[in-house]
Amino acid sequence: MxxxxxxxxxxxxxxxxxxxxxxxxxxxxxxxxxxxxxxxxxxxxxxxxxxxxxxxxxxxxxxxxxxxxxxxxxxxxxxxxxxxxxxxxxxxxxxxxxxxxxxxxxxxxxxxxxxxxxxxxxxxxxxxxVGAVAMTEPGTGSDLQAVRTSARRDGDAYIVNGQKTFISNGQTADLILVVVKTDPSAGAKGVSIVGVEAASAPGFRRGRNLEKVGMHAQDTSELFFDDVRVPAENLLGEVEGQGFKQLMVQLAWERLSCAFGAAVAMERAVELTSTYVKERTAFGQPLMSYQNTQLKLAEAKTQAVIARTFVDELMVRLLAGALDPTTAAMAKWWTTDAQCRVVDECVQLFGGYGYMTEYPIARMYADARVQKIYAGTNEVMKLLIARTL
Ligand SMILES: Cc1cc2nc3c(=O)[nH]c(=O)nc-3n(C[C@H](O)[C@H](O)[C@H](O)COP(=O)(O)OP(=O)(O)OC[C@H]3O[C@@H](n4cnc5c(N)ncnc54)[C@H](O)[C@@H]3O)c2cc1C
Known part of the structure; x- marks a missing residue:
């Protein structure tokens, strides 16, 4: 067990x-x-x-x-x-x-x-x-083809100009895979990825460590690139214009990884809450003795088990080399939506203690919300799924 x-x-x-x-x-x-x-x-x-x-x-x-x-x-x-x-x-x-x-x-x-x-x-x-990947810009997140950070070829180097935001590991990263336009006129086909090595990139600057609702120990930053000279050999792969395709292939796994995070969070929330409601009493009885508590936790456990069953199945497919992006998108949106619902119900069962950050369930509540936003918003996941209908 x-x-x-x-x-x-x-x-x-x-x-x-x-x-x-x-x-x-x-x-x-x-x-x-x-x-x-x-x-x-x-x-x-x-x-x-x-x-x-x-x-x-x-x-x-x-x-x-x-x-x-x-x-x-x-x-x-x-x-x-x-x-x-x-x-x-x-x-x-x-x-x-x-x-x-x-x-x-x-x-x-x-x-x-x-x-x-x-x-x-x-x-x-x-x-x-320490590695980071910088796709998102102040002006564009969901619409990746619209990135404006540019990499212009100049002899044996690219000259990178632009700005990124919300970059995880941004404060600490030594190597940043930056999504750039090597051909600004070519849409998705003009997107490439270059590796910027922070220690040898004059013109590269880290902005603020952004203050977030949750995930406080995770540094998330703005990054600035002003005429940063990056050796041409740092282009990921050897051919320009492959970036969008590279991102799309890798994002399936990133999305399944979010779904695993959601499944574990739901399991942990149900465990923490089941323990709490057996110990806490109200009106002379443990909270667990009330039918509302039982029904809420039954619903939460069911959602946790559905999520676990789904992500496990996709892991089997992934290991067999058969994870498709559409099903990964389904897992990402459904499990992260369920995570937010389940953790919210669990906070409610903790009462006021559920709102105190010294209680893990309160931190889980704050940490959960971003799951519906990053790695492609849940709306974008549904658009990807809808394309297959
Ligand atoms: C904590 C955190 C860590 C992150 N880490 C990274 C990182 O390491 N690297 C990185 O590159 N990015 C990172 N991101 C950025 C994240 O991936 C983006 O925030 C996300 O993709 C959404 O982009 P946006 O914020 O520009 O929102 P927008 O694209 O402006 O979207 C705003 C709203 O509009 C909706 N929307 C957009 N387009 C459509 C449409 N066509 N139809 C219907 N609805 C639509 C969205 O779903 C959303 O609800 C991180 C974000 C956070 C919060």
């Missing part, structure tokens, strides 16, 4: 993954959980946490060992991500690592040249290099 909520073991779980899960759980409890509140207050995790995570095998778990990764599969990434969620670290290091290991490293693995893979991936696996 995994947890009282998801009491069916995931079909993709193996002995190797169970061992990893226990190791990650122990590591997080010992090394990261004691710092969580401080990280929330400072708005970013310690830089050293990245190196610690690298040494413990928590970074780039599904990148081949030849490039300094863990040599596992996407299931290894998910096991690690789930443990961040169960430890209450999803809205901090969990999200940062999600972007770093699950997204940035996989763009490089899938599209990078051999030289790029060898230059960037080993450092990402060890935590020496």
């Amino acid at each position: 995994e947890t009282p909520v998801a009491d069916i073991e995931s079909p993709w779980m193996t002995e190797d993954l169970r061992i990893l899960r226990d190791q990650v759980r122990r590591f997080l409890e010992r090394e990261f959980v004691p710092h969580r509140e401080r990280w929330d207050r400072q708005g970013v995790v310690d830089r050293d946490a990245w190196r610690q995570a690298g040494a413990a095998g928590l970074l780039c778990a599904s990148i081949p060992e030849a490039y300094g990764g863990g040599g596992g599969t996407r299931a290894h990434d998910v096991v690690i991500q789930e443990e961040f969620g169960r430890a209450g670290l999803a809205g901090g290091f969990g999200t940062g690592n999600g972007v770093h290991s699950n997204i940035v490293a996989h763009y490089i693995l899938a599209y990078g040249t051999e030289a790029q893979k060898h230059r960037w991936l080993p450092g990402m696996g060890s935590g020496e290099i």
Whole structure:
């Protein structure tokens, strides 16, 4: 039995993954959980946490060992991500690592040249290099083809100009995969991705660490590029104009990853709340004895189990190389909508304590909301699904 909520073991779980899960759980409890509140207050995790995570095998778990990764599969990434969620670290290091290991490293693995893979991936696996991906701009988020940040070829370099916003790991990132227009007149076909190495990019500047409703330990920033000279060899892949296609392929996994985060959050919310309502009394009886409490938690548990069943099925498909973007979009919107509903109902059952940030359910409430917005809004997910009708 995994947890009282998801009491069916995931079909993709193996002995190797169970061992990893226990190791990650122990590591997080010992090394990261004691710092969580401080990280929330400072708005970013310690830089050293990245190196610690690298040494413990928590970074780039599904990148081949030849490039300094863990040599596992996407299931290894998910096991690690789930443990961040169960430890209450999803809205901090969990999200940062999600972007770093699950997204940035996989763009490089899938599209990078051999030289790029060898230059960037080993450092990402060890935590020496922190990765970010910068698509969103102040003027455009959902409509990615409309990005205005430009990369103009000048001899053996690109000159990058523009501005990005809401970039996860923006304060700490050493390597930023920046979505640019190499041909401003060509729409989606003019989009490319270039790797900006922050330490050697005069003209690159980090803006504010943005103050958010939740996910306080996750740094989210504006980034500015003023005539930044980036070596032409930093173009991801060797051909301009591939960026939009590269993004679309990788986004399916990013969306499933959000759905896994939602499933774990629902399970945790139901567990925390079930425990609380058995202990808390009102009018001389435990809250759990009231039928309303039972019905609300029955609904919440049902939604958590539906989410778990769905994401597990998609994980099986992903491991078989058969995850399609439409079904990933369905999982992203449905599970994150359900997460927000379930966590809200759970807050209600905690009463006033549910609104106090010292209670994990209150932080889960604040952290949940963004799930319906990032990685493609839930409205955009439905538009993608509608195209197949
Ligand atoms: C905490 C956080 C972390 C993030 N991390 C990153 C990151 O690391 N890298 C990165 O590049 N971005 C990141 N983002 C940005 C995120 O992906 C965007 O905010 C998101 O894609 C939405 O874009 P937008 O904010 O410009 O909203 P808009 O595109 O302006 O959308 C506003 C509203 O209009 C709706 N809408 C838009 N188009 C349509 C349409 N055609 N039909 C119907 N409705 C529509 C949207 O669904 C939404 O409800 C992050 C955002 C947050 C909040």
